[in-house]
Amino acid sequence: MSESVGGVSTPEGPTAGDGPTRDTERVERAAEETARDSGGALALLQTTAGRSLGLVVALILLCAVGMITAGDRFASYDNMMTILRLAATIGVVSIGMTFVITGGGIDLSVGAILALSSVWCTTLSTQTMAEDTHWSVMVVVALLVGAGCGLINGLLIAYGGVVPFIATLAMLASARGLAEIISNRRTQIVHVQAFKDSFNSEIFGIPLIVVIFVLVAAIGWVLLNRTTFGRRTLAVGGNPEAARLAGIHVKRHTVLLYVLLGLCCGIAALMLVSRTTTGSSTHGTLYELDAIAAVVIGGTLLSGGRGTIVGTVFGVLIFTTLTNVFTLNNRSISEQSLLKGLIIVAAVLLQQRLASRKGNT
Amino acid sequence: MSTTTKPGVLLQMTGIVKEFPGVRALGGVDLDVRAGEVHCLLGQNGAGKSTLIKVLAAAYQPDEGTIRWDGVETTLSSPMAAIKLGISTIYQELDLVADLTVAENVFLGHEISRGGISQRSRANRLVRDLLARLGHSEISPTRIVGELSPAGQQIVSMARALSHDTRLLILDEPSAVLDQGEVDNLFRVIRGLTAEGVAVVYISHRLEEIRKIGDRITVLKDGITVATGLAAADTPTSRLIQLMTGRSIEYVFPARPVEARDQGKPVLEVRDLALPGVFSGVDFTVHAGEIVGIAGLVGAGRSEILETVYGARRASTGSVSVDGKQLRRGSVPAAVAAGVGLAPEERKSQGLLLDQAVYRNITISSLGRFARGGFLNSAAERRRATELTTSLDVRPAGVVRAVRTLSGGNQQKVVLARWLLRDCRVLLLDEPTRGVDVGARSEIYALVRTLADSGVAVVVVSSEVEEVLGLSDRVLVIREGVVVHESAATEIDESRVLDLVMEGRVA
Numbered sequence: 001m002s003e004s005v006g007g008v009s010t011p012e013g014p015t016a017g018d019g020p021t022r023d024t025e026r027v028e029r030a031a032e033e034t035a036r037d038s039g040g041a042l043a044l045l046q047t048t049a050g051r052s053l054g055l056v057v058a059l060i061l062l063c064a065v066g067m068i069t070a071g072d073r074f075a076s077y078d079n080m081m082t083i084l085r086l087a088a089t090i091g092v093v094s095i096g097m098t099f100v101i102t103g104g105g106i107d108l109s110v111g112a113i114l115a116l117s118s119v120w121c122t123t124l125s126t127q128t129m130a131e132d133t134h135w136s137v138m139v140v141v142a143l144l145v146g147a148g149c150g151l152i153n154g155l156l157i158a159y160g161g162v163v164p165f166i167a168t169l170a171m172l173a174s175a176r177g178l179a180e181i182i183s184n185r186r187t188q189i190v191h192v193q194a195f196k197d198s199f200n201s202e203i204f205g206i207p208l209i210v211v212i213f214v215l216v217a218a219i220g221w222v223l224l225n226r227t228t229f230g231r232r233t234l235a236v237g238g239n240p241e242a243a244r245l246a247g248i249h250v251k252r253h254t255v256l257l258y259v260l261l262g263l264c265c266g267i268a269a270l271m272l273v274s275r276t277t278t279g280s281s282t283h284g285t286l287y288e289l290d291a292i293a294a295v296v297i298g299g300t301l302l303s304g305g306r307g308t309i310v311g312t313v314f315g316v317l318i319f320t321t322l323t324n325v326f327t328l329n330n331r332s333i334s335e336q337s338l339l340k341g342l343i344i345v346a347a348v349l350l351q352q353r354l355a356s357r358k359g360n361t
Numbered sequence: 362m363s364t365t366t367k368p369g370v371l372l373q374m375t376g377i378v379k380e381f382p383g384v385r386a387l388g389g390v391d392l393d394v395r396a397g398e399v400h401c402l403l404g405q406n407g408a409g410k411s412t413l414i415k416v417l418a419a420a421y422q423p424d425e426g427t428i429r430w431d432g433v434e435t436t437l438s439s440p441m442a443a444i445k446l447g448i449s450t451i452y453q454e455l456d457l458v459a460d461l462t463v464a465e466n467v468f469l470g471h472e473i474s475r476g477g478i479s480q481r482s483r484a485n486r487l488v489r490d491l492l493a494r495l496g497h498s499e500i501s502p503t504r505i506v507g508e509l510s511p512a513g514q515q516i517v518s519m520a521r522a523l524s525h526d527t528r529l530l531i532l533d534e535p536s537a538v539l540d541q542g543e544v545d546n547l548f549r550v551i552r553g554l555t556a557e558g559v560a561v562v563y564i565s566h567r568l569e570e571i572r573k574i575g576d577r578i579t580v581l582k583d584g585i586t587v588a589t590g591l592a593a594a595d596t597p598t599s600r601l602i603q604l605m606t607g608r609s610i611e612y613v614f615p616a617r618p619v620e621a622r623d624q625g626k627p628v629l630e631v632r633d634l635a636l637p638g639v640f641s642g643v644d645f646t647v648h649a650g651e652i653v654g655i656a657g658l659v660g661a662g663r664s665e666i667l668e669t670v671y672g673a674r675r676a677s678t679g680s681v682s683v684d685g686k687q688l689r690r691g692s693v694p695a696a697v698a699a700g701v702g703l704a705p706e707e708r709k710s711q712g713l714l715l716d717q718a719v720y721r722n723i724t725i726s727s728l729g730r731f732a733r734g735g736f737l738n739s740a741a742e743r744r745r746a747t748e749l750t751t752s753l754d755v756r757p758a759g760v761v762r763a764v765r766t767l768s769g770g771n772q773q774k775v776v777l778a779r780w781l782l783r784d785c786r787v788l789l790l791d792e793p794t795r796g797v798d799v800g801a802r803s804e805i806y807a808l809v810r811t812l813a814d815s816g817v818a819v820v821v822v823s824s825e826v827e828e829v830l831g832l833s834d835r836v837l838v839i840r841e842g843v844v845v846h847e848s849a850a851t852e853i854d855e856s857r858v859l860d861l862v863m864e865g866r867v868a
């Protein structure tokens with residue numbers, strides 16, 4: 001790097017004809033190569049280590065605390081699976097939330113959509129067709145309800161001009177209300193054995209819902225980082241006017257983002273229904289806050305234009321591990337909330353520190 | 362280091378160094394400015410001009426070097442400290458708060474108040490005086506700044522600078538958003554100030570301006586002072602260009618095709634287009650391979666015409682057709698699908714994704730070309746982007762850096778590259794060379810002409826009459842939203858265009 005800097009200062013003067021030009025070109029090519037090399041390394045550092053370094057450290061610290069305080073009860077295979085199973089539901093929602101936030105939006109209605117999906121698909125099986133309902137019907141219904149709610153959110157925001165905060169706040173209220181009406185405020189017990197069986201099965205000893213989470217995260221990563229859809233999401237979130245003038249269908253894209261998140265809520269609803277074998281209008285309470293917190297401490301910019309799936313996954317893992325450690329130690333929910341708040345602040349501060357240090361080297 | 366300062370030297374900067382991650386923007390710059398002079402800073406895009414003046418305005422802290430003010434060594438700890446000394450700056454990127462009024466912007470940071478209660482009417486009165494002094498009494502102090510044109514916003518920035526007790530006024534490419542008449546007006550204001558002993562640092566890529574207003578010139582190249590104290594009036598242009606670029610450049614327009622091509626059917630047909638209150642009855646056609654230039658004053662509706670053709674604004678009447686097919690009114694995607702591209706005037710807000718890499722900014726409008734089944738081939742993206750940035754001489758090279766870290770002129774080149782990359786049938790260029798240095802200008806002209814030769818219909822809007830005439834085949838002159846003249850570019854000259862444009866304006 002120092003070489004290229006030294007070289008650029010080609011002095012003007014009585015140099016012959018095209019001498020300086022060639023010199024500058026050479027220097028610039030060299031500079032470009034270094035930029036590309038370090039660009040690759042930097043990019044890697046940014047996505048996996050650099051940006052997420054604070055999160056990795058936090059997660060390791062948490063695990064250490066878990067091992068010290070709860071010993072083998074924490075560090076067992078079963079407990080790990082418990083953590084992952086917990087993480088899976090909120091994780092899938094957070095992946096979808098990453099897209100919406102990166103695209104410059106916000107969604108407060110995820111918990112309510114999840115509740116509505118869970119109630120709708122379970123009510124269907126308990127009330128209408130009783131035990132003969134094929135499990136795939138429940139799956140389709142949950143996904144459709146989720147995507148439908150997302151579609152309404154998206155249309156209101158993109159075409160109705162309602163700000164995301166308000167549109168999704170309205171959805172939060174009405175989706176939960178509808179869930180209560182449908183379920184008559186009763187918890188719906190799932191009797192469809194095939195549904196319970198298929199969702200509680202394991203693949204190579206790993207619960208299916210964890211596998212689903214991993215899949216959703218992987219697909220999310222590819223979608224955000226490797227496809228035109230992801231690139232357009234960054235553009236729409238970073239500078240909507242520029243995106244519009246660049247010929248991107250900004251409105252349509254915004255709708256798609258909310259539909260995507262709604263779909264994730266539908267998936268999460270199925271996971272929750274299978275875990276608890278119930279559908280309830282109180283499912284997913286405060287999920288919106290957990291999801292937003294996980295996304296933001298993961299490193300996604302709340303104002304849009306920058307997003308990281310890897311960070312979000314770490315964010316989710318940190319919160320669920322924290323919950324687990326507290327439960328194992330019989331500590332109260334209140335203490336847990338307090339610490340969650342502190343962690344959000346600490347993680348964000350740490351990340352900013354790391355980002356600026358990276359900039360200086 | 363000598364401790365004595367010549368009398369009359371107001372500011373002396375010595376050995377200023379400023380580094381950004383991976384870039385040494387300033388590598389030891391010397392600059393001295395005398396009271397009452399207009400000191401011009403020249404240099405290619407990315408040479409470090411803006412960085413230097415940001416150091417002076419204390420927007421950046423230098424890594425090394427000393428600053429003497431009135432002969433006394435000073436550290437400028439904060440922008441407020443610089444302002445208190447009497448240094449007022451008009452940045453290259455306008456830095457106004459769009460949602461506040463003109464008066465609120467002018468007094469931002471030093472609000473007129475008594476006992477904490479703001480005195481709005483007094484502030485408005487003071488601003489009205491300042492605007493009158495700048496020759497723009499038509500701007501109301503209570504207007505919302507975001508509603509003003511870029512030129513209007515520039516005036517507000519000027520008013521803000523003058524609202525302080527200014528001893529040194531720094532102007533970073535102020536003329537980029539102004540047209541001829543307004544530049545003259547600006548010069549009048551500058552002369553008034555220098556007569557009172559105010560020193561001015563003036564940055565511009567237009568040499569003819571520097572000849573007109575400048576006293577002495579300092580030339581920067583790659584963050585180093587390569588010449589200082591040159592006389593603005595009689596240093597030969599070739600010498601200045603040699604100093605700036607290290608080579609000699611022919612600043613010429615590419616030749617027009619010799620024989621008139623078979624015109625055939627027009628590619629772009631604009632019929633009786635109107636946008637209430639802005640322009641009306643705009644009617645023109647552009648054939649394949651033709652470059653049509655639009656000349657007119659800032660505010661005459663030139664940019665609005667382009668934006669309406671592009672569908673970014675919804676016309677009230679009239680039609681736009683590409684290859685004989687009429688476009689849906691007010692729909693950008695429809696225009697884009699038909700092969701229309703627009704390089705907008707306000708690059709920063711309308712064009713760029715500042716935090717994204719250069720190559721991503723370039724390929725965003727042609728992602729389909731680099732994708733298979735929705736999956737992007739980033740290597741191919743970077744390769745194509747590198748080709749374009751190399752031919753446009755974007756510095757520093759390397760397409761993975763964030764656009765935010767490029768200098769103003771280099772950012773312009775990136776937006777332009779986006780539209781040069783896209784396979785357009787019709788390309789609308791709004792001020793394609795604003796803020797671009799002499800070297801890269803000829804490159805851009807050549808590229809535009811090559812595109813036209815490959816069959817693209819091009820429309821160029823520019824405030825520089827010379828550019829419109831030199832680059833285009835046919836010229837439209839717009840005054841107050843009406844086309845007042847249309848002819849081949851060779852049949853009209855600069856002074857005639859200026860007459861047409863100004864008619865009815867000079868009272």
Ligand SMILES: Nc1ncnc2c1ncn2[C@@H]1O[C@H](COP(=O)(O)OP(=O)(O)OP(=O)(O)O)[C@@H](O)[C@H]1O
Nearest residue numbers: 381386406407408409410411412766767768769770
């Ligand atoms: N915030 C930043 N981070 C990193 N690099 C920067 C930053 N700002 C400027 N640079 C780099 O510093 C160099 C000088 O930039 P500067 O803006 O001073 O150029 P300039 O002479 O004003 O050019 P122009 O004529 O295009 O406005 C450029 O190479 C630019 O890329």
Ligand SMILES: [Mg+2]
Nearest residue numbers: 411453768769
């Ligand atoms: Mg600049």
